[in-house]
Amino acid sequence: MNMETVINMVLLSLLVVTAIAIVRIKDLFAAAMLAGIYGLLSASFFVMMDAVDVAFTEASVGAGISTLLMLTTLAMTGRFEKISGNYRPRLALVLVALTGALLIYGTLDMPAFGTAAAPVHEHVAPRYLNDSYAEIGIPNAVTSVLASYRGFDTFGEVVVIFTAGIGVLALLMRAEKPTPRTQTPTASMHEHMVLRIVAKMLIPLILLFGLYVQFHGEYGPGGGFQAGVIFASAFFLYSMLFGLSEARKVVNHVVVQILAALGVLLYGSVGIVSLMNGKNFLDYSALSADAVHGQHLGILAIELGVGITVTTVMIIIFFAFSGRNQIEGEKD
Amino acid sequence: MTILTTYISWTFLVLGGFLCISGAVGLLRFPDFFTRMHAASVTDTLATALIILGLLLQTDAWMVQVKLVMVLVFVLLTSPTASHALAKAALHGGLKPQLKIARGSNKAGQQSEAEA
Numbered sequence: 456m457n458m459e460t461v462i463n464m465v466l467l468s469l470l471v472v473t474a475i476a477i478v479r480i481k482d483l484f485a486a487a488m489l490a491g492i493y494g495l496l497s498a499s500f501f502v503m504m505d506a507v508d509v510a511f512t513e514a515s516v517g518a519g520i521s522t523l524l525m526l527t528t529l530a531m532t533g534r535f536e537k538i539s540g541n542y543r544p545r546l547a548l549v550l551v552a553l554t555g556a557l558l559i560y561g562t563l564d565m566p567a568f569g570t571a572a573a574p575v576h577e578h579v580a581p582r583y584l585n586d587s588y589a590e591i592g593i594p595n596a597v598t599s600v601l602a603s604y605r606g607f608d609t610f611g612e613v614v615v616i617f618t619a620g621i622g623v624l625a626l627l628m629r630a631e632k633p634t635p636r637t638q639t640p641t642a643s644m645h646e647h648m649v650l651r652i653v654a655k656m657l658i659p660l661i662l663l664f665g666l667y668v669q670f671h672g673e674y675g676p677g678g679g680f681q682a683g684v685i686f687a688s689a690f691f692l693y694s695m696l697f698g699l700s701e702a703r704k705v706v707n708h709v710v711v712q713i714l715a716a717l718g719v720l721l722y723g724s725v726g727i728v729s730l731m732n733g734k735n736f737l738d739y740s741a742l743s744a745d746a747v748h749g750q751h752l753g754i755l756a757i758e759l760g761v762g763i764t765v766t767t768v769m770i771i772i773f774f775a776f777s778g779r780n781q782i783e784g785e786k787d
Numbered sequence: 788m789t790i791l792t793t794y795i796s797w798t799f800l801v802l803g804g805f806l807c808i809s810g811a812v813g814l815l816r817f818p819d820f821f822t823r824m825h826a827a828s829v830t831d832t833l834a835t836a837l838i839i840l841g842l843l844l845q846t847d848a849w850m851v852q853v854k855l856v857m858v859l860v861f862v863l864l865t866s867p868t869a870s871h872a873l874a875k876a877a878l879h880g881g882l883k884p885q886l887k888i889a890r891g892s893n894k895a896g897q898q899s900e901a902e903a
Binding site: 647649650653656657660 | 861864865868871872875
């Protein structure tokens with residue numbers, strides 16, 4: 456048994472332990488933190504499987520932003536779950552066991568883990584790995600697949616994120632004058648001198664790192680999704696430490712909403728430009744006389760669109776969540 | 788890489804690993820929140836810093852070294868701040884450090900007093 460197998464086994468056992476702990480724990484704050492740990496463990500597992508791009512996304516979204524959004528939500532809803540009258544754990548257990556058994560039964564038909572002969576390795580993957588450098592001309596094959604070969608799918612993902620932002624806005628926007636509630640965890644942060652100073656040191660670095668991830672996605676792990684989340688987290692940090700009203704002065708709400716739509720539009724309009732040049736939708740080789748150069752331009756543009764939309768939608772969601780019950784920003 | 792740098796590097800790595808384990812033991816064995824947090828923050832800062840220093844000596848690629856130094860700076864900035872925020876939040880929430888040893892002679896009691 457080699458070292459990699461041991462590490463995989465340890466990581467997967469820790470995943471199971473964390474999942475059981477999430478189910479069993481009653482404190483929802485702890486459950487949210489454990490969900491973050493679950494995300495981090497999955498990210499480590501993805502690194503072990505050499506899927507660094509996915510690991511990066513999982514670490515920034517699964518362990519970072521979603522934990523934060525869950526905690527913000529919990530600040531609204533309360534720390535412990537209310538057990539309602541129709542609480543039937545037995546039925547749920549039977550259902551879960553049944554589903555699990557079916558899933559395990561399903562795996563019996565699957566090829567063995569890591570076999571080279573698996574269908575997924577024989578369909579389009581060899582083409583991507585062998586030809587993508589010649590066709591797209593960027594070293595990171597994952598970005599080639601995500602942004603160019605599967606550009607339409609990624610467009611769909613961006614639209615999903617945009618729709619989520621619109622949904623949150625539609626549901627929570629009317630709460631401009633929220634009723635005063637008890638203090639949230641962020642409220643007590645206002646006097647924290649050390650935190651504020653360190654945050655001031657870190658925020659420029661976080662923004663810089665976001666830009667690096669955004670524009671380095673063609674050469675290493677990264678891209679618009681991760682960059683957007685990292686960029687948005689700098690704004691979250693600022694608004695948590697300096698208050699929501701201070702943060703609203705930095706990020707104009709109207710501008711953010713327009714930018715969220717502009718990101719999707721930028722992505723889509725790259726596709727339209729390809730169409731008008733007589734190529735397929737999102738075929739970037741139409742963007743320049745040189746096909747490979749066109750691919751470069753297209754990927755840069757659509758990644759920028761992804762980054763803008765993800766950043767702004769995350770900011771919209773966070774502000775909508777924390778604006779809902781936070782008055783203490785005005786107390787500042 | 789010479790023999791000397793290998794030795795120094797592994798000294799750092801083993802020390803860092805030891806501090807990780809001792810931090811975990813402290814986290815489980817120490818009597819109250821603040822002492823446990825102290826153990827965890829040692830793992831966060833010193834152990835991580837030592838491991839990164841050890842890794843720095845393992846590579847000759849300067850690009851990797853620059854990135855490791857950046858990670859080191861980031862960790863040294865954020866980990867103590869996180870511990871500080873945690874301790875302050877606990878104090879703010881009304882949790883007092885435990886000043887007396889409840890029962891048995893636990894070595895951690897001294898740290899609890901020092902923290903107070």
